[in-house]
Amino acid sequence: MLRPRIAMLCLLLASWRLAHAEAAIPDTIAQRVAACVACHGKEGRAASDGYYPRIAGKPAGYLYHQLLNFRAGKRTYPIMTAMLDNLSDAYLREIAQYFADQHPPYPPPQPPQADAAQLERGRQLVHEGDRSRKLPACVACHGARMTGVAPAIPGLIGLPRDYLLGQIGAWKIGTRHAAAPDCMAQVVDKLSGEDIVAVTAWLAAQAVTGDPAPLPASSVEPPLECGSLQQGAR
Amino acid sequence: MKRFLLRIAALLLILVALFAAWLAWANRNPDLEQASAAPTDAGAQIARGAYLARIGNCIGCHTARGGAAYAGGLAVPTPFGDIYASNLTPDRANGIGDWNSDDFWRAMHDGRGRDGRLLYPAFPYTNYTKLTRADSDAIFAYLKTLPPAQQPNREPELRFPYDQRALLYVWRALYFRPGQYVADASKPAAWNRGAYLTQGLGHCSACHAPRDGFGGTGLREELGGGMIPMLNWYAPPLNGNQAAGLGGWSEADLAAFLKNGISSMRAASGPMAEVIHGSLQYLREDDVRAIASYLHSLPQQLPPPQATPERLGKEEKRAILELGQSLYEDRCAGCHRANGTGASGIYPRLAGNQAVTSPMAVNPIRVVLNGGFPPSTAGNPRPYGMPPFAPTMSDEQVAAVISYIRNAWGNEAGIVSPAEVNRYRTRQER
Numbered sequence: 001m002l003r004p005r006i007a008m009l010c011l012l013l014a015s016w017r018l019a020h021a022e023a024a025i026p027d028t029i030a031q032r033v034a035a036c037v038a039c040h041g042k043e044g045r046a047a048s049d050g051y052y053p054r055i056a057g058k059p060a061g062y063l064y065h066q067l068l069n070f071r072a073g074k075r076t077y078p079i080m081t082a083m084l085d086n087l088s089d090a091y092l093r094e095i096a097q098y099f100a101d102q103h104p105p106y107p108p109p110q111p112p113q114a115d116a117a118q119l120e121r122g123r124q125l126v127h128e129g130d131r132s133r134k135l136p137a138c139v140a141c142h143g144a145r146m147t148g149v150a151p152a153i154p155g156l157i158g159l160p161r162d163y164l165l166g167q168i169g170a171w172k173i174g175t176r177h178a179a180a181p182d183c184m185a186q187v188v189d190k191l192s193g194e195d196i197v198a199v200t201a202w203l204a205a206q207a208v209t210g211d212p213a214p215l216p217a218s219s220v221e222p223p224l225e226c227g228s229l230q231q232g233a234r
Numbered sequence: 235m236k237r238f239l240l241r242i243a244a245l246l247l248i249l250v251a252l253f254a255a256w257l258a259w260a261n262r263n264p265d266l267e268q269a270s271a272a273p274t275d276a277g278a279q280i281a282r283g284a285y286l287a288r289i290g291n292c293i294g295c296h297t298a299r300g301g302a303a304y305a306g307g308l309a310v311p312t313p314f315g316d317i318y319a320s321n322l323t324p325d326r327a328n329g330i331g332d333w334n335s336d337d338f339w340r341a342m343h344d345g346r347g348r349d350g351r352l353l354y355p356a357f358p359y360t361n362y363t364k365l366t367r368a369d370s371d372a373i374f375a376y377l378k379t380l381p382p383a384q385q386p387n388r389e390p391e392l393r394f395p396y397d398q399r400a401l402l403y404v405w406r407a408l409y410f411r412p413g414q415y416v417a418d419a420s421k422p423a424a425w426n427r428g429a430y431l432t433q434g435l436g437h438c439s440a441c442h443a444p445r446d447g448f449g450g451t452g453l454r455e456e457l458g459g460g461m462i463p464m465l466n467w468y469a470p471p472l473n474g475n476q477a478a479g480l481g482g483w484s485e486a487d488l489a490a491f492l493k494n495g496i497s498s499m500r501a502a503s504g505p506m507a508e509v510i511h512g513s514l515q516y517l518r519e520d521d522v523r524a525i526a527s528y529l530h531s532l533p534q535q536l537p538p539p540q541a542t543p544e545r546l547g548k549e550e551k552r553a554i555l556e557l558g559q560s561l562y563e564d565r566c567a568g569c570h571r572a573n574g575t576g577a578s579g580i581y582p583r584l585a586g587n588q589a590v591t592s593p594m595a596v597n598p599i600r601v602v603l604n605g606g607f608p609p610s611t612a613g614n615p616r617p618y619g620m621p622p623f624a625p626t627m628s629d630e631q632v633a634a635v636i637s638y639i640r641n642a643w644g645n646e647a648g649i650v651s652p653a654e655v656n657r658y659r660t661r662q663e664r
Contacts, residue, residue, distance in 0.1 A: 035619030
């Protein structure tokens with residue numbers, strides 16, 4: 001009578017060991033959001049040659065409001081919307097904060113995809129804008145280093161060109177919106193096709209060197225009224 | 235000759251009269267006339283109405299993406315065209331500000347608007363007819379407390395002939411059986427409560443019943459399972475059968491799934507995740523147990539769907555499963571484990587999981603392609619997610635890995651073809 005019991009015990013022990021041979025699932029936010037890095041890269045670093053944007057190190061308020069915007073239909077990307085649809089605001093905020101806190105190295109940019117004249121035009125628009133058309137410089141809001149401004153303005157460098165084109169295009173055709181008044185929509189409205197080619201080519205060709213952290217809010221005085229800045233801290 | 239024509243005319247007249255009589259008889263609503271009883275405690279009535287509106291998930295259809303709650307405007311897609319959910323806020327011009335509780339009762343119990351016109355059954359009055367007058371009044375009292383939203387209603391955009399509302403008389407004669415829920419005295423109170431919620435407010439059969447070509451559901455196959463039209467997810471049968479239903483789930487597991495969106499073995503995805511997030515997570519403990527006990531008691535209502543027969547050679551099948559296994563070990567086993575046990579309450583188990591082995595492979599295909607998170611709920615506020623594999627895996631690879639999990643660890647189900655995967659790759663979420 002004893003033997004079968006011991007055999008049973010051994011069997012149970014063996015199966016328990018087998019089941020626990022694999023590492024336990026870590027109770028971490030990184031493990032919970034492993035779904036995100038399938039496209040956005042390890043720690044949200046992305047790559048410079050694809051479409052998916054880097055989310056690592058972007059201001060937390062910006063990331064959080066983008067997640068809300070996908071859910072509210074202000075941004076359109078079906079896989080993203082389906083991912084977020086049933087997550088709580090508190091959890092989305094935690095996810096945004098996690099990626100904002102990641103600072104993996106930036107990959108080198110892709111070789112420029114435009115000629116010298118176009119790149120110069122791009123540089124000029126980014127740094128100076130075009131006063132004759134009342135077009136503000138990108139750096140006026142996105143920060144002198146173009147790495148964004150806390151808590152709600154995203155960086156513009158270290159992103160793939162296709163993503164930049166996709167976003168400006170989405171504003172142009174009305175499938176991406178920011179909180180009203182949508183200052184970015186006003187800017188995009190003034191950009192011509194050539195402007196967009198030039199700006200995105202130049203931005204995507206910039207290497208991220210030095211401190212990639214977003215600048216403090218006090219460092220810029222935005223020339224336009226932006227709804228996303230009013231909600232940014234919330 | 236003249237006499238013959240007269241006879242034909244008389245015959246036709248009789249047929250028309252018979253048809254009209256049948257329509258009138260089949261459209262009667264025997265328990266419509268019910269007086270409203272004034273609530274003893276108006277505050278308690280509103281609180282109860284808020285709970286009931288939650289459990290009915292009214293907000294799920296009556297709120298557009300990014301729009302004001304209950305202000306309507308969401309398109310409910312049907313095979314006949316889009317129907318826009320209406321404004322349920324107490325705005326006088328656009329909502330139900332001018333309605334009284336009799337009007338609301340008639341909409342819920344008999345599927346008619348305030349002006350008497352027939353409502354399209356995208357609004358599940360076919361289920362809500364089961365509600366008591368008191369519950370209808372409580373929901374109405376709650377809706378009246380919402381902030382009014384000045385959002386105009388949109389007319390349905392239906393193809394001919396479905397845009398002819400008068401045809402709904404025929405539809406109702408075929409598919410609508412008005413009448414409040416009648417308790418079964420031989421069953422415990424909890425069972426009756428579960429039946430009342432499942433058949434009525436929960437309108438589970440809106441998705442979990444098979445629908446025919448006219449969008450009607452069989453009156454005896456209420457929870458027999460079926461493809462959800464337009465959304466293209468398979469809503470599994472809900473019954474106590476061990477193999478095809480919920481018989482293998484403990485009542486506690488089923489209750490946990492409905493309330494938390496995750497149980498020790500399963501995680502909710504697709505439209506069910508939405509329903510749990512917006513509605514079922516708010517179920518009271520006694521109500522969730524009542525629903526679980528009712529579902530467990532149901533017999534299997536339909537034979538399980540038939541899988542398309544495979545035309546694969548032995549070698550071909552072996553090659554697919556081998557590819558699937560190597561993909562599984564590389565991409566899936568980290569979370570779902572090499573032996574398909576998953577991690578309890580975190581990642582669903584795949585071994586012995588009916589969602590995986592169902593003859594309808596659409597759900598696992600869509601989960602692998604699009605990934606997703608179970609819903610955030612009070613019981614599982616920070617769910618673990620599944621990555622979308624559509625961007626990185628070919629149709630052949632997705633088909634192979636699903637075929638593998640359908641046939642590993644004692645699972646036994648059909649091989650999935652790349653063409654079947656491709657069908658769902660291009661579909662958009664609504």
